[in-house]
Amino acid sequence: MATAASSGGVSDHQYVSVKLESLRLAALDLAPHLFGSHPAAGSWDPSKALPMERAAAAIWELSCVLPSRHETLDFKLLLKAKDDSSECIVEEGPNRPLGCGSNQVEMTDAVFKLTEKDSLECKVWVETEMLSPFDLAASWKAHQENLQPSRVRGTYDVVMNTETEARDENDFASGLELDLEKYVVPTTPNMGSGVVYAANLTENPRSLSSNNDTTKVILHNSLDSPANHYANTKKDVDGRHTPSQEEQKAVFVDRGVGSPRFARPTNETISTSNIKQDSEAKLGMPAAEGAVAAAAVADQMYGPKEDRKLVIVLVGLPARGKTFTAAKLTRYLRWLGHETKHFNVGKYRRLKHGTNQTADFFRGDNKEGVEARNEVAALAMEDMLSWMEEGGQVGICDATNSTRSRRNMLMKMAEGKCKIIFVETICNDQDVLERNIRLKVQQSPDYAEQTDFEAGVRDFKERLAYYEKVYEPVDEGSYIKMIDMVSGNGGQLQINNISGYLPGRIVFFLVNCHLTPRPILLTRHGESLDNVRGRIGGDSSLSEAGEVYSRKLASFVEKRLKSERTASIWTSTLQRTILTAYPIIGFPKIQWRALDEINAGVCDGMTYDEVKKNKPEEYESRRKDKLRYRYPRGESYLDVIQRLEPVIIELERQRAPVVVIAHQAVLRSLYAYFADKPLEEVPKIEIPLHTIIEIKMGVTGVEEKRYKLMDAVNPTAEV
Template sequence: MPTAFSPLVDAVDHPHPPDHASHSPHHPTQMRAQQPTFNTKKLCIVMVGLPARGKTHIAQCLQRYLNWLGFKTAVFNVGNYRRMMLGGNQPADFFDPENQQGVRARMELAVECMNDMVEWFSNGGLVGIYDATNSTKIRRSMVKTRLENVGVRVLFLESLCTDPNIVEKNIIETKLRSPDYRHADPEEAVSDFKKRIELYNNSSETVEDSENTSYIKIVNVGRQMILNDIQGFAQGKIVSFLLNSHIMARSIYLSRHGESEWNVTGQLGGDPKLTDRGRAYAQCLSKFIDAEFTKKGKELPLVWTSQLQRTRQTVEHIPTMNVRWRALNEIDAGICEGMTYESVADKLPQVARARKHDKLKYRYPGGESYVDVITRLEPVILEVERQRGPVLIVAHNAVIRAIYAYFMGKSQEECPYIDIPLHTVFRLTTRAYGAEEQLFPLEVAHTYQNKTPESCDSSDEQAERANDNTVTQLENGLHDTKIG
């Protein structure tokens, strides 16, 4: 856990700080709104490993991380093609290397999946993740040759587990949620899946230097990592992420601060205090955490807030220390700080028009864009990924939107339009096949609508975007499986 001396954290609040504790002003670092670019060829991450080694979880995590950063990334899961084309009820014998009919069928599915990924690359894709066992040298050689022939660089990512306890936990935790066993008896599902693993294990070969390729090996969910010939910016980002992440399930709690004085007046930014309603929410949040953890005999979660007083006041009744991050401060509205959306439209119409045209990339004069916010949140995301226990993050509208977008696999373009109401706790639980979401609206008397003013302004845009996303998800249904 970061301390007050960590370069990632700005300060630590203890449950009862002295009255003279200072409140840092709102001066987030200014950054340029740039999309990341590649100086190298397009990249394919080829997953390698036996079943129940966390490959799909790792692939899904990398996809959402890279997409969140602005890299166009997609997972191509051969298992999804099998379920789509053959159904999800194949017995373990289907995966027997001696079953020639099964071998032919699986090869055809792998080739079909590969063809779709190559076409996706030709249409502007940057990072493809080819999610399959790829457990033999012959299969990996075929994949590598095909991709390099179309100008795509290959990085093999192998997950190895030598600890039987980890494998057993993965089987129970992950595969019982797998689409393959959605309607199966749990005991029968575990027995069948163990047989499938044994069949794969008979012919499995680990990646070796003789294959003349870049590779990463993750041993026992991150206890050891082996790197070979890592090249370029994208591969460096991937290594950084993998060094800080793991596949163990845990819950992330997200909440905006309680209602502030400027929420009521509709003003942007600033460092206002909570209203009476906001202070009531702080009490409700403390009771919620008590019921969720203390009364269940669990340790309290880590509590992270921004430096601004409205977030710190929101968690002041939770009896644990509060880690304050500058990176969690609200988006800097620059010259529009303290103004309402109506006054911006009236006095700075060119600003209002430009932001409505491109809410993601538009930077307030002297302030920030949503891309800037995402960029400064990357260290926070990596630190969240590093944690093995629950974390409560209390921050601001734009910031919670960006963090929620990361965990729920939303694109950068969707981020500015996610509705995050006041006085609501989001519990996101990480799983192999996506994050599971639960909402807890806490009982606070309504004095005004929980939506921010811009939520209503952009409702038509959200509806249009939702329709576009539905079409995209239908088109990409073969590529990845998500929950939530």
């Protein structure tokens, strides 16, 4: 939980909330209580213990407000029989201390010994937060005016949604059918449910397009793609945005101040983006802000010329996860706003020499084969350097690059033009290697015409053996070694001679990546009262339709993740997401300030018609460029993307499923990362109400599935 500002004065108070969760306890004839060293908690007298109120089917809660400078007190939880309060079971282990003057959320386990052979385990959350008298007054006023659960700095004012108390975990009164597949709806065109060989999604070779008919067909298909990524801007050969000469002169660092209600993330990041140098653009673009922004500007404008462009050269034996790593890194850097392209040398080889090469082509003593492979590696590097001269920032060279001579050739080509960092992927897990080899043979165009799958596996292993004979690990220049990182069991990350803003971000990203398959469920909150009124922002509660969706969502999560007890539920700190998550039981819930909706600043609480009427200049500026437009004293989409970077890193790090309940602008930004959408498309992505987007992450890449649980009564698409 983000730390709230507090004066720390005598007049401040400490809000304390203790929650206990247990599915099994709901079926027992026992009631949880709290007692402790303070007289208000019974002075360790079980008969004076404070009862915890049932907040949901399997959640009990006790909250209170204490003076900020109270003495440290100890407490424990106990269970009392409902029909005989004299008998009690005290939790095992030491006392729980409660200090003063701190803002934190702590999650632990509580164990109650029911019999000699039977114990009950429960999850316990202890939340403490410093509140001023103004906070308490505002909280009470909101409750009195609205008679709705409201939030002040992440603090619950009342116990919510008592209807869930009577809901049995197997009673789906929401009307959701048992077969979840009946709710599946079509996905977006660019990220469907099919598996695509990652190397096929890399850059199309420019240097081979003039004399290869196959290349011409691929390029034609790319340009005729239905998604117009960058309207009215110059495009390069594959349809992506190529900055003009004027754009290349500008370094735009967008790190917005945002609003005081948004806590700055610990790891502040920035994004560079090309802008037009006309007067309108200059007026509409914010300046760099903060020490991190200044460091990035220094890297870009005052560092050595070759440091302004970066080439990441993958190194490793086949089937070690190089292309997977390159694809994830490309997607991440593009999402942050860095012009990045992924060049796969294998794609160049197949276009120039065909797909029917046997293992002999890859022998180290096959002079013609070595020359042919070095030739296509040089062609890929030449294309990359040409693209960088046109404005590209980060190029990723995806190949084995397994010998020093090959790497020296690349370094010589890049000398004085860009900085090179080698990323070597090493895997010693034989089970992982066997799986990767079989996936490679199954998906690679090299074996598309091979009818005997096992013969293809034998041929690939023979190719691998030839590479192993000549392989030379990286020990030169700047490098990052990923050792057994893809196995999902930890691994090591070794770095050498890595410095600068962007290389540091790359290291931080790679250390959190893994291949463990798991779903991520994205959904907007249920319809809110402000959705009904058509108002921007706010912190309203749910409408009747929104409450219905919250119950349907709880049923869906219970069914979809019934075997995933390590899953977690993430929400923003705004009550419409918290209320949507409230009926979900059995999973820990985490609130992220970074998941709060885009801050509309002075327009917060207005309708779009009111903005158009009262602030026509703001309305028109936003209409022209929703991506970069920043609400006065608010945020832009680029600001939202920057504050979401810690969320993306944590989603990459997670090995268990995550349900993210958030807002339209936030989910557009998150979805754009997984779908590798250009930044210009982010404000246009469709994220409908009452629909769940399931993102599957794993060794085969990213797949999507959508479930529509109910129609939206008042759909909104403006934010």
